[in-house]
Each structure stands twice: as structure tokens, then as C-alpha cells.
Amino acid sequence: MRYSGFRVIAEALTGHKGWKPVWRDPAPQAEYDYIIVGGGGHGLATAYYLAKEFKQARIAVLEKGYLGGGNVGRNTTIIRSNYLLEGNEPFYEFSLKLWEGLEQDFNYNAMVSQRGIINLIHTDAQRDAFTRRGNGMILNGADAEMLNRDQVRALYPFLNFDNARFPIKGALMQRRGGTVRHDAVAWGYARGADMRGVDLIQNCEVTGMRIENGRIRGVETSRGFIGAKKVGVAVAGSSSKVMAHAGMRLPIESHVLQAFVSEGLKPFINGVMTFGAGHFYVSQSDKGGLVFGGDIDGYNSYAQRGNLPVIEDVAEGGMALMPAIGRARLLRTWGGIMDMSMDGSPIIDKTHVEGLYFNGGWCYGGFKATPASGWCFAHLLAKDEPHKTATAYRFDRFLKGLMIDEKGQGAQPNLH
Amino acid sequence: MIINHPILGPRDAQEFVYLGDANLMGRPDGMTAGIEAFHDYLYNRDNPAGAHRELWYHEQGDRSWLVVTRNTVTHEILKVEMARDVARAGGRSK
Known part of the structure; x- marks a missing residue:
């Protein structure tokens, strides 16, 4: 169902009986091509762009609670692209440009x-x-x-x-x-993803990862095992907990x-x-x-x-x-x-496990990044190479000395 | 949060500065450890949800370093030790 001014008037004249639930509530299938862990702004945006821009199918978003119940519903709703460093500014400006066209793109009023x-x-x-x-x-x-x-x-x-x-x-x-109406961002992306066949599975917590010969096979969840060719984790706040299932310690x-x-x-x-x-x-x-x-x-x-x-x-x-x-x-x-x-900047990267990808480390600046984060993560998942604005957001930048430290605080996360 | 200082008794957490995971006390030997070990020491964290041993510095008090065991889910403080005692128990001379 497309939303429009005409639609609002038509519904007003007919007692608002035509509005339907905005997304389905499907049971998980046995296997998907892509599983996105985390039904927040970044996860939903990833699923949306994966389906819409990168023409991928058989996608599921797994959310341990309800859609948009984490940081996308708890932030202070600010969008901006006023960063200094080369690794950051092109990415955040890409995000701001996506914000400018977002409502027409996903046909939802995000204010x-x-x-x-x-x-x-x-x-x-x-x-x-x-x-x-x-x-x-x-x-x-x-x-x-x-x-x-x-x-x-x-x-x-x-x-x-x-x-x-x-x-x-x-x-x-x-x-x-x-500013943007933060909840509407999650809802708009969720609706747009659902309309394109993405299964949004709520109350489904990832409790383990099945990794064989260095390759991801799927995830164990509170609703049983779900197989997947590729798994993308976008659970900022709980990144260390989820990535521990793959034996990883994060710079977070x-x-x-x-x-x-x-x-x-x-x-x-x-x-x-x-x-x-x-x-x-x-x-x-x-x-x-x-x-x-x-x-x-x-x-x-x-x-x-x-x-x-x-x-x-x-x-x-x-x-x-x-x-x-x-x-x-x-x-x-x-x-x-x-x-x-550890440097106040995010990570969008592959991991040592083939088919397992990570998106996190957003510090307190994740909301404004939502569209570009979703787009770039979808790009990485679909093409196995980073989007041109997100090439610096790598895990190994700490080992190579290529930190993106806007404030120059060093490896002291509570000062960023 | 109230931190029960082993010497000074209960003190407001505002008097302290927080550093992070108490594993930072175990810095690898610069002459023998490789760059990977140093990278892991400096940048990677366990970041547990639950009991977490962490370093607090009593800046507006007696300038002692404490190892506080605190639940990161409830903020309950489970144990407070002098960092000096922890280091000595781990075999360090000071």
C-alpha cells in the first residue's frame, strides 16, 4: 500500500477501514541467503538497501526484541555531516544526501x-x-x-x-x-524491506553461530537454527556479546x-x-x-x-x-x-570468518549514519568489497596505525 | 554509585576517574612481545555484560588506583581491591 495525500483523504472519508498492518510477522524459514542480526535502524536499512538497490533476495532480519526498540528509538534524532577527517566526512555527507531523499525513496513520512x-x-x-x-x-x-x-x-x-x-x-x-523522527526511520525501512520480501523476525535472539571450516553456516537462535550463506551483524551496543559467538574480541x-x-x-x-x-x-x-x-x-x-x-x-x-x-x-x-x-569511529568490515560481516562501533553518532551505514553494509554484503565512502572503516586500522580519531584522544573509549 | 574504598570506606564514584578493564595492568613486555600482542592489549576488550574487573583512580581522594569488580548490567559493585595488592598478588614487585 502506497501512502499519499490522496490516500489519507480517501481513508478519512471511509472511516479509516483500509489501513493494514505495515509489515508481516513471518516465521523463520530454514535458510536464507542473507541474515541481518539486529532489527534497529542500521539492520533494517541494510536489509532495505540489500533488497532495493542491490537486488538481492532471501533476506531475513533477526531482532531479539521488537523492531526499532534499541538505540534508533532512544537517540536525540540529529542528522549532520560536520566531520573533519577524510575517512569520515565523505561517508557522513553521503548519509546526509540519503536523508534528503529518504522519504520519497521509502514512501514514508520520517519528518x-x-x-x-x-x-x-x-x-x-x-x-x-x-x-x-x-x-x-x-x-x-x-x-x-x-x-x-x-x-x-x-x-x-x-x-x-x-x-x-x-x-x-x-x-x-x-x-x-x-532532526528526523527517529522511530519513523526504523518503521519506514522496516516497511520498505517487508514490501520487498524481507522477513522481519522479532523476538528471535541469536544465541550462537555455526561456523564450519572457517565459514559461517547460520545462526543458532531462540527460535531454532537458521541457515545462511552470509550473516551481517548490526547490533551496536551489544556488538561484543554477539561477536563473541564467533570467538572475536572487539576494539569496543x-x-x-x-x-x-x-x-x-x-x-x-x-x-x-x-x-x-x-x-x-x-x-x-x-x-x-x-x-x-x-x-x-x-x-x-x-x-x-x-x-x-x-x-x-x-x-x-x-x-x-x-x-x-x-x-x-x-x-x-x-x-x-x-x-x-577505540578511535571514536565505526567499523563496517569483513571478519576472519568467511561470510560473517560486522557493522558497529558507532559511538554516540550512529543515528545520523543510518542510511549510509545500511547502504554501505549492504554493498559489502552483496559485493564483498567496501563502498567507496566506507573504505577506512576497517578492523585492521588499529593494527596498521590508520585510526580515524576526530578528537585525537587515543585508545580511551570513554573520552571520545 | 558508591565505591567502598578498602582504606577510606564508602566514597561517591564522582571522586574517581575511570580507566577501563583491569587487564590493562598486565601490559606485555615491550622487548619480547610482538606487535600483535601489543595491539591486542591496547585495543581489544572482553567488554562483558556482567561482572567486570576495572580500574578506578581516586583522583579527588587519596590518589590510589583500585580494582573494582562491578556488574555492568546492574551497576552493582561486587568487590573493591587496591590495585597495588592485585599487582603484587600477580607477582609484580610494586
Whole structure:
């Protein structure tokens, strides 16, 4: 069933009796050509592009819970391509271009809203660094512009421009950045994949991998053995747990990142704003709630909830930037599990097991990468070679000294 | 989280800095271990869901390093030892 304005009107006139479930709930078959482990944004996008762009068939997505129940439903919904390094920026710009055409492509309203993102500047050194980053973005086909203090003031007059420690001197702006309705991304990809014959199998946890003579034969699951020629794992947050079934130790630690929503307020933040010096970023949802966050808690965790010191730290960052939110009440906080990699960049690569592929290590930046991650992973699965924008996301970059470390922090995942 | 320091008693985890897996104490010998062993030591982690032995540094306290055994699923702290004692028990001189 195609969605359209005409369809909405037709259904409204006939009592909304024509809407059908958006995807099937199939039982697993004995064997598939491709199994994607993980029914989150990246896994569903992989299945969708595998079927649509790479014309593959006999595909299943295995999800231990329900579709879109992990990080794709727990993030702060920001899209952008404002990276510096050569290994990253072409990939994220590819992703942003896919976001721009996504809703027409999968015929689903994902509320892609390019409302602009600014990164605040407080010192001359920071302005130099952001100018360099902006130039890096432009060189790779993205948009970037430097705003001076007055231009930032015109956008957000209520910011604390004369903060003693971090006075606002300007910002790096990417106008094509913005926000997307995160759940709808998972649903749109799920529906698009299902329409093309992909089996989306929920409540099906992978409990083991059958590997014979160095080749994957299939996966053991809570719903029995399922055979496969190729298996792609996209379970960021739980990557170490799943890849341990193949005897792998990963350059990844799992950490908890918290996110926050305030009560609904009248619109006053049009775009996305990051206050890196204060460990705080914010946007305002269409319902009016301030959606914001800060640093990861900093210790290994699989708990999907964090602790109070970070909540206090994030609230302090928000107050330092926008004293006006002091009376706003915090409505909800929650946590998600991040694959924190050793250089802060992701991995999309083959493994030592033939037919087993890995996609993970997204740190806290996985949401914006969803379309390109799916596309590039599907490319790798279908063609056995990396997509041209994802050639740097290899496992062996740590052994070869080819890290993609945007922040230059070294092998200390809780600092990325 | 409250970390029950072996010398100072219960302390707020905010006073500590987190480093990571306690296996980082077992650095391979630079003269004999190959590059693969060093790569594995520096970059790869067990990253378990469950009991995890990890290094915490009491920066805003007595500057001691602790080995804390903590459940990464519940955040429950199961055991706290002085890293020095753990190293000596493992055969190190200091």
C-alpha cells in the first residue's frame, strides 16, 4: 500500500477501514541467503538497501526484541555531516544526501527537518579549528558557514553571550543538518524491506553461530537454527556479546549515554545547537520539549540507564548556555548503550570468518549514519568489497596505525 | 554509585576517574612481545555484560588506583581491591 495525500483523504472519508498492518510477522524459514542480526535502524536499512538497490533476495532480519526498540528509538534524532577527517566526512555527507531523499525513496513520512545545526565557538583557537573543519566539509561536498557573534545572536538572542568562562564568539553552521523522527526511520525501512520480501523476525535472539571450516553456516537462535550463506551483524551496543559467538574480541567498550526531554515549551529553539565546551547540546521537538544531552557516563555499562552525576553535569551545561530554561522541568531521562570504539569511529568490515560481516562501533553518532551505514553494509554484503565512502572503516586500522580519531584522544573509549 | 574504598570506606564514584578493564595492568613486555600482542592489549576488550574487573583512580581522594569488580548490567559493585595488592598478588614487585 502506497501512502499519499490522496490516500489519507480517501481513508478519512471511509472511516479509516483500509489501513493494514505495515509489515508481516513471518516465521523463520530454514535458510536464507542473507541474515541481518539486529532489527534497529542500521539492520533494517541494510536489509532495505540489500533488497532495493542491490537486488538481492532471501533476506531475513533477526531482532531479539521488537523492531526499532534499541538505540534508533532512544537517540536525540540529529542528522549532520560536520566531520573533519577524510575517512569520515565523505561517508557522513553521503548519509546526509540519503536523508534528503529518504522519504520519497521509502514512501514514508520520517519528518526529515533540515533546521540547521550550529557548533558554538568561544575562543580564537576554537574558531580556527572550526574554520578548518568547515573547509574540510566543503571540500567533501557538504555545506558549512562561519557565523559571527551577531549572527548567532540573531538566531538565539537568549543565549548567555557573556558567560565569564565561555563567552560566545560565533559558530560553525551547517544549514542542511537537522532532526528526523527517529522511530519513523526504523518503521519506514522496516516497511520498505517487508514490501520487498524481507522477513522481519522479532523476538528471535541469536544465541550462537555455526561456523564450519572457517565459514559461517547460520545462526543458532531462540527460535531454532537458521541457515545462511552470509550473516551481517548490526547490533551496536551489544556488538561484543554477539561477536563473541564467533570467538572475536572487539576494539569496543559498551558505555551508557543518557538523553533528556523537558516539558513542552513554546517554540524558541529553531535548530540544533551544540555547546561542546559545556558538554551540552539541544534541539526542540515539534511537540515543544527540549531534547538534550551531554557526555556518556564514562564507565562500561549495559544497563540502558545512567546515574545522577551526569544528569547534574548536563543540566549545569544547559543552564550555563541558556539561563532561561532554569524553570523548565525535566520530563524524562533515559539511557542507551553505545559501542564506544577505540578511535571514536565505526567499523563496517569483513571478519576472519568467511561470510560473517560486522557493522558497529558507532559511538554516540550512529543515528545520523543510518542510511549510509545500511547502504554501505549492504554493498559489502552483496559485493564483498567496501563502498567507496566506507573504505577506512576497517578492523585492521588499529593494527596498521590508520585510526580515524576526530578528537585525537587515543585508545580511551570513554573520552571520545 | 558508591565505591567502598578498602582504606577510606564508602566514597561517591564522582571522586574517581575511570580507566577501563583491569587487564590493562598486565601490559606485555615491550622487548619480547610482538606487535600483535601489543595491539591486542591496547585495543581489544572482553567488554562483558556482567561482572567486570576495572580500574578506578581516586583522583579527588587519596590518589590510589583500585580494582573494582562491578556488574555492568546492574551497576552493582561486587568487590573493591587496591590495585597495588592485585599487582603484587600477580607477582609484580610494586
